[in-house]
Amino acid sequence: MFELDPTHDxxxxxWVPGANGHRDFPIQxxxxxIFSSAAGTQRAGVAIGDQILDIPxxxxxxxxxxxxxxxxxxxxxxxxxxxxxxxxxVRNAFRHRLSELLQTNQPDQDKLTRHLHDSxxxxxxxxxxxxxYTDFYTGIHHAENVGKQFRPDNPLLxxxxxxxxxxxxxxxxxxPSGIPIRRPQGQYKAPDKxxxxxxxxxxxxxxxxxxxxxxxxxxxxxxxxxxxAWRYLGGxxxxxxxxxxxxxxxxxxxxxxFLAKNFxxxxxxxxxxxxxxxxxRIAQPSRTPGDPSPLPYLQSPSDQKQGAFDxxxxxxxxxxxxxxxKLSPYRLAxxxxxxxxxxxxxxxxxxxxxGCNLRSGDLIASGTLSGPDATECGSLLExxxxxxxxxxxxxxxxxxxxxxxxxxxxxxxxxxxxxxxIGFGPCSASVxx
Ligand code: MN
Numbered sequence: 001m002f003e004l005d006p007t008h009d010x011x012x013x014x015w016v017p018g019a020n021g022h023r024d025f026p027i028q029x030x031x032x033x034i035f036s037s038a039a040g041t042q043r044a045g046v047a048i049g050d051q052i053l054d055i056p057x058x059x060x061x062x063x064x065x066x067x068x069x070x071x072x073x074x075x076x077x078x079x080x081x082x083x084x085x086x087x088x089x090v091r092n093a094f095r096h097r098l099s100e101l102l103q104t105n106q107p108d109q110d111k112l113t114r115h116l117h118d119s120x121x122x123x124x125x126x127x128x129x130x131x132x133y134t135d136f137y138t139g140i141h142h143a144e145n146v147g148k149q150f151r152p153d154n155p156l157l158x159x160x161x162x163x164x165x166x167x168x169x170x171x172x173x174x175x176p177s178g179i180p181i182r183r184p185q186g187q188y189k190a191p192d193k194x195x196x197x198x199x200x201x202x203x204x205x206x207x208x209x210x211x212x213x214x215x216x217x218x219x220x221x222x223x224x225x226x227x228x229a230w231r232y233l234g235g236x237x238x239x240x241x242x243x244x245x246x247x248x249x250x251x252x253x254x255x256x257x258f259l260a261k262n263f264x265x266x267x268x269x270x271x272x273x274x275x276x277x278x279x280x281r282i283a284q285p286s287r288t289p290g291d292p293s294p295l296p297y298l299q300s301p302s303d304q305k306q307g308a309f310d311x312x313x314x315x316x317x318x319x320x321x322x323x324x325x326k327l328s329p330y331r332l333a334x335x336x337x338x339x340x341x342x343x344x345x346x347x348x349x350x351x352x353x354x355g356c357n358l359r360s361g362d363l364i365a366s367g368t369l370s371g372p373d374a375t376e377c378g379s380l381l382e383x384x385x386x387x388x389x390x391x392x393x394x395x396x397x398x399x400x401x402x403x404x405x406x407x408x409x410x411x412x413x414x415x416x417x418x419x420x421x422i423g424f425g426p427c428s429a430s431v432x433x
Pocket of ligand 1 (some may be wrong): 135207209241365367368
């Protein structure tokens with residue numbers, strides 16, 4: 001699967017100023033994205049510290065050869081769908097070459113410097129044309145917390161530990177970090193009213209999720225076996241699956257979420273390559289003794305041994321009151337990707353088991369990732385118990401759900417003893433009226 005190699009060595013240093021010890025993008029990470037500088041077109045870049053290495057320019061200057069060159073050529077256009085479709089071996093050759101180019105003692109440092117851009121003066125775009133988006137529900141503590149609000153004695157539905165639950169989402173409204181989110185209008189029914197009404201959602205919420213980019217696609221009718229599923233992973237991002245709880249509660253039966261979720265979804269724009277996350281892979285932790293074994297089509301010893309991730313997650317809130325009083329962003333929760341009940345490979349295999357074809361650049365979401373503790377809730381629905389228990393902020397403000405002017409910021413960081421920590425970069429957006 002994804003093995004440790006010299007690109008993960010914690011002692012590697014980069015000649016790029018500010019890259020060493022960077023919280024998100026040290027030389028051990030090397031995520032790829034689509035950026036534009038002030039006058040330039042949209043093109044592929046790799047994040048290193050607070051700089052972006054221009055891939056088409058580096059390719060034209062002759063810095064890639066062999067297999068790494070083939071990979072760089074797929075990253076020459078304005079989206080990364082073709083790059084995502086590469087075999088893992090080809091993608092990894094590209095990663096190894098980038099690591100060489102950006103390491104200290106690189107003789108061509110001066111020539112390469114010309115192809116670096118200061119990220120603060122660049123704009124990040126969606127990295128791929130997202131054909132389809134699927135939202136799963138793998139956060140078992142989220143499923144339990146939400147289930148408890150409706151069924152205190154029996155929070156998990158009987159299918160939960162047998163079948164990965166998901167639904168087909170909306171890809172057209174996925175936006176990169178930084179784009180403001182408009183509070184949706186919609187239909188909802190207040191509990192004390194007989195009739196539904198139409199207007200701005202009163203119960204706007206966030207959802208903390210891991211995004212999974214599909215790499216290679218599969219042919220229609222051809223299922224992806226569980227032992228092969230890792231080869232179809234293209235990368236990872238953070239995702240805020242904004243949710244209008246009042247609209248959701250009224251519309252979701254019997255077919256599931258619709259307008260409550262499709263008005264906007266925010267993602268972090270850098271694709272964290274699967275190879276970069278090798279140090280943070282762990283055994284599938286969320287199954288406890290007594291849980292049913294997955295059916296054979298979802299079972300693979302190697303996937304159960306290293307198919308899950310230990311990535312720390314955090315949610316911060318900035319409100320108009322916190323900002324005007326110059327108070328720091330308020331940490332709403334911390335969580336972890338280890339709370340996924342199903343691995344990324346299990347989601348890919350399950351998605352395709354009936355013959356559904358996935359395509360390069362499709363996006364899969366983990367579902368809200370909450371932990372077992374009250375400080376680990378991935379949504380306000382859980383933190384405030386559906387709005388019953390407001391959060392008291394240091395500014396004196398209260399929050400049951402999001403208000404206009406609020407900004408939600410998600411963070412993710414892989415941390416492991418003996419390895420360099422890496423992050424996902426920003427995933428944030430403000431709510432507007
Ligand atoms: Mn969701």
